[in-house]
Amino acid sequence: MPVRSCWWALALLGLLAFTATASAQSTTSAVLFPPQTESFPRISAYLDVHDTQGEFIHNIQASQVRVLENGRSLPVVELEELRPGIQIVFAVSPGAPFSIRDSQGVSRYEFLRDGLAAWAQSRGGSTLDDLSLLLAAGPEFTHFNDSLEIVSALGDYQPNLEVAAPGLDILLRAIDLAADSPPRPGMERAVVLVTAPPQGDITFGLQELSSRAAQLRVHVTIWLVASKQALSSPAARSLAGLAEQTGGQFFAFSGDEPLPDLESYFSSLRDIYRLAYDSQITGGGTQQLAVEIQRGDQVITSDPQPFDFDLQPPDPAFISPATLITRALPAAKRNNLWQQAGPDELVPATQELQVLIDFPDGRARPLVRTALYVDGLLVDANTEPPFDYFTWDLSAYRISGQHLLQVEAVDSLGQRGASIMFPVQISVELSEPNPIRELLRHWPALAGLTALLIVAVAILVLILSGRIRPRFMAPSLGLRLPRRPRLPRFPKPAVHLEHGSGDVMRRLPAWVNRWQWPQRRLHPNASAYLAYLTEAGEKPAIPPISIAMDELTFGLDPSLATIVLDDPSVGGLHARLTRQADGSLRLVDEGSVAGTWVNYTPVAGEGQVLEHGDLVHFGRVGFRFTQRDPQHVRRPVITFEEPPA
Numbered sequence: 159m160p161v162r163s164c165w166w167a168l169a170l171l172g173l174l175a176f177t178a179t180a181s182a183q184s185t186t187s188a189v190l191f192p193p194q195t196e197s198f199p200r201i202s203a204y205l206d207v208h209d210t211q212g213e214f215i216h217n218i219q220a221s222q223v224r225v226l227e228n229g230r231s232l233p234v235v236e237l238e239e240l241r242p243g244i245q246i247v248f249a250v251s252p253g254a255p256f257s258i259r260d261s262q263g264v265s266r267y268e269f270l271r272d273g274l275a276a277w278a279q280s281r282g283g284s285t286l287d288d289l290s291l292l293l294a295a296g297p298e299f300t301h302f303n304d305s306l307e308i309v310s311a312l313g314d315y316q317p318n319l320e321v322a323a324p325g326l327d328i329l330l331r332a333i334d335l336a337a338d339s340p341p342r343p344g345m346e347r348a349v350v351l352v353t354a355p356p357q358g359d360i361t362f363g364l365q366e367l368s369s370r371a372a373q374l375r376v377h378v379t380i381w382l383v384a385s386k387q388a389l390s391s392p393a394a395r396s397l398a399g400l401a402e403q404t405g406g407q408f409f410a411f412s413g414d415e416p417l418p419d420l421e422s423y424f425s426s427l428r429d430i431y432r433l434a435y436d437s438q439i440t441g442g443g444t445q446q447l448a449v450e451i452q453r454g455d456q457v458i459t460s461d462p463q464p465f466d467f468d469l470q471p472p473d474p475a476f477i478s479p480a481t482l483i484t485r486a487l488p489a490a491k492r493n494n495l496w497q498q499a500g501p502d503e504l505v506p507a508t509q510e511l512q513v514l515i516d517f518p519d520g521r522a523r524p525l526v527r528t529a530l531y532v533d534g535l536l537v538d539a540n541t542e543p544p545f546d547y548f549t550w551d552l553s554a555y556r557i558s559g560q561h562l563l564q565v566e567a568v569d570s571l572g573q574r575g576a577s578i579m580f581p582v583q584i585s586v587e588l589s590e591p592n593p594i595r596e597l598l599r600h601w602p603a604l605a606g607l608t609a610l611l612i613v614a615v616a617i618l619v620l621i622l623s624g625r626i627r628p629r630f631m632a633p634s635l636g637l638r639l640p641r642r643p644r645l646p647r648f649p650k651p652a653v654h655l656e657h658g659s660g661d662v663m664r665r666l667p668a669w670v671n672r673w674q675w676p677q678r679r680l681h682p683n684a685s686a687y688l689a690y691l692t693e694a695g696e697k698p699a700i701p702p703i704s705i706a707m708d709e710l711t712f713g714l715d716p717s718l719a720t721i722v723l724d725d726p727s728v729g730g731l732h733a734r735l736t737r738q739a740d741g742s743l744r745l746v747d748e749g750s751v752a753g754t755w756v757n758y759t760p761v762a763g764e765g766q767v768l769e770h771g772d773l774v775h776f777g778r779v780g781f782r783f784t785q786r787d788p789q790h791v792r793r794p795v796i797t798f799e800e801p802p803a
Contacts, residue, residue, distance in 0.1 A: 186210055188460040190449050191344075191375070195437075195467060198521045199571075202236070202434040204344045205449055207458065214429045218451060225435045226448040226462075236434035242342040243286035244427050246350065248274065248308065249332040250315070251294045253354025255383045257319035258413060266383055266413055267319060270352055271312045273417040280421060281305040286428065288345065290335050293317070294328050300335060324354045326363045329378075333367065337374040346427045347376040348406070350420070355384050355393050364396045371404045377427065379406040386412045440571050442469035442519070470519040471575030472567040474528065475689060476701055477512045479563070479580055485552060486587040501556045501588065509550040513565050513577070514687050514702050516784055520771055524570040531564045546786075558586045580701075684786070686743060691773070691780035703781075708737040712776050713748075727752040727777025733761075735768075742767045743783075745774065752777035 191204040205223075207215045220237035256267035281287070285303040292298050293315050299307060329351050336347040349371070371378050380397050388394065389410045401408040409418050439445060445467045451458040485504040511530065517523065529539040530548040538548045548565070555561075562579045684704035703721060713719030715730035723732070729750040736744050746765035747754035754761040755775040756768065768774065770788030774781045 186215070186456065186458050188449060188451055188458045190447065190460040190463045192463060192465055193447055195465075195521075198469075198523075199437045199439070200235075200434055201437045202432060203447065203463075205431040205433055205460070206346070207431065207451065208426060212426055214426050215453075216429070218431065218453070220433075222452050223433060224450045224452075225433070226446075226450060226459075227435075227438060228446050230438060231450075232435050232438065234433050234435050236432075238432050239429065240344055240432055241286070241429050242340075242344040243288065244424055245288040245336055245338070245340045245345050245347045246424070247290040247292065247332040247336045247348070249292040249294075249328045249349060249351045249353075250312075250317075251324040251328045251351065251353040251356075252317045252319050252322045253324040253383075254320060254322070255354045255385060255388070256317075256322075260413055265319075266411065267317070269413075270381065270383065270411070270417070271315075274352070274420075275309045275312055277420045278305040278308040287424075288341055290332075292328055292332055292335070294322065294324070301338070301341075322354070324356050325358075326356055326360055326367060328353075329367055330370075333371050333374065333376050333378070336376045344430045344432060346430065347374065348379065348424070348427060349376055350379045350381070352381045353383065355382065355388050355391065360393055361396055364400050368400045368403050371400070376404060377406040378404040379408070379423065381409045381411055381417075383411050439467055439469065440573075442467055468519045469521065469571070469573070470517070471573040472515050472525065472569050473518050473575050474513045474515045474565045474567045474577045476563070476565065476577065476580050477514050477684070477687065478701055478704055479511060480509070480582065482583045482585060483509055483552065484585045484587065485555065501586075502553070504553075504556065504586065504588075507551070507553050509552055511548040511550055511563075511565075513546050513548070514689060514784060515546060515567050516689055516782060517569075522771075522788075525567055526570055527568045529566045531566065532561050534562075552584070555584050556586055556588075559584060685741075686768075686783065686785045688774065688781040688783055691782055702784075705735070705743065710735045711748075723776055723779050725777060725779045728779060729777075732776050738767070744768070750777065 186209050187207070189206040191206070193201050193203040195201050207218065209215055216239065218237070218239075220234045223234045223237060225232045225234055252267055256270075257265055259265045260269075282305060284305065287303065287305070289302055289305060289308065290298075290300045291308055291311050293311070295317060296315050297311070299311050329349070332349045332351065336349050340347075368378075378401055380401050382389070382394055382397055384391075384394065389412065394410065398408040400406075407418065407423060409415075411417070433449070443466070445465055447463045447465065449460045483506070485506065487503060488505055513528070515525065515528070525545045527539065527541050528545040528548075530537050530550065532550065537550055540548070545567070550563075560581055560583050563582055564577055564579050566574065566576045568574045684706040686705040687702040688705065689702040690700050707720070709720075711718065711720045711731060711734050712723055712728070713721075713730050713732040714723060714725070714728045716722050718731040729748070729752070731748045732750045732752075733748055733754040734746045736746070738744055744765045744767050745754060745756065745761055747761045747763075755773075756766050757773050758775075768783045770783070770785040772783040774783050
């Protein structure tokens, strides 16, 4: 090869290496990770800050940082510097250039292997990092923390360098492996690919891998092993561009260059900040977050971090409401023959109602008001705990009819949610007027009138029979009445009349005392409930299921199941819910075909203890498990998907 061509290749090699590192180190940078919103309104996020040399900036104070939430500047209430380590994946994809030996008889592969082993030995005894090793056509070692395992694995790896065909598959596996859930939150992700030039046209494939690595925040460092002529190829330039776009490093090795110091690169990735602030978000949808750091006269602003935030109004629902309420007179009033009771004495006069208030977005927050509406009119409201009990005044309902009940809940963010309209039939039973009661109530006046009538009839009969002739009638008749001799008066025998009120009472109809009046339904205060899940956010038409028994069974067969679920995916005896000694509820599948699922995960053979907010499915029938006083709330896992670059 001509000398001028060699110098051109070396110049191009130096330009590639400089370009891959200088762009990331030219300015001070701040990178904000996707936020964690499970403790809303307190939101936290990880922040990575590097200077112009690529070194991590230490000792930033909370007073120097402001959060920009949807353009609004908010103070940081917590800021701590952490050292969680790195999740590193080493990937080795050898090829023919690895087999070339130097003047000492050492192959390029042996030189690189010894360099990686030297770094691993320098980290011996440290368990801070999460390490993985991928070897083309060899074994895989994933998620270990002892770096000396790399030395042992590379020593046992003997690739066939002459027939090895390097490609991009191993890089794709390495990026996906680096994106696994880390053992500690806040760990950065890095891939070190040691490879010969991949075969074929890799331009399109590298673009896809670059976008994926940037989306998953994986720093890709590439050690390209090739001849000096191959270092000027389009494949080499594409690999250098991938390293630059992902914040990694690019190193071209032709056999003469010293290996880079991996530890100086990794040390700047092991530290990170964790910040927290109180959010002012009041609605769901796409939000935007950024940070602004004031260091002296320098202001460092991160790129805006968009994230989706699910915030839904509270969802109240009635718990086992009565569909029929019968208002009637008390038994003592109905059987009282002496007194007529009025509509003001109908019972019950009030009806107690209990509701379950769920948060469909899984973010439980304080309530500020709940209200009960009947036929659109406010009948009861709560502005302080308890918010889930209402008293419905029934005294104004004196005729039968159907009424629509609805409960409304307002949370601390001003989100307002209402339940479905629930129909309740009120039946009013007023006793018919009793003739006997009316007679008995007015018996003194009736007795006086009867006696007066008898006397009047007797006098009339005596007058008409001529037995008596009133003197005031003689002049008008032209009569002269003789005087009658006075007869001696004898005492009249006393007559004793027995009052028959007791007999009258005994002769009253027996049906008056045979009526069985409806009793008021009493509902136990259940500690937990299963609320039906519906599609598209529709309100469930079926009230939640109260869990007040120590054991409930679910299934399709009424002879086997306590709770019958009418769905083809449900078995005869599908699952069993049992209360444990500590008060928790354990769900066990009874060998169903469709299975029992909690948070979209099949329930194991030993069952699973339910926690507040869990999604429970019996086959295709879904519920949300809610505790009245939750002690533990399972934190949802929020994943962030960044739009393609």
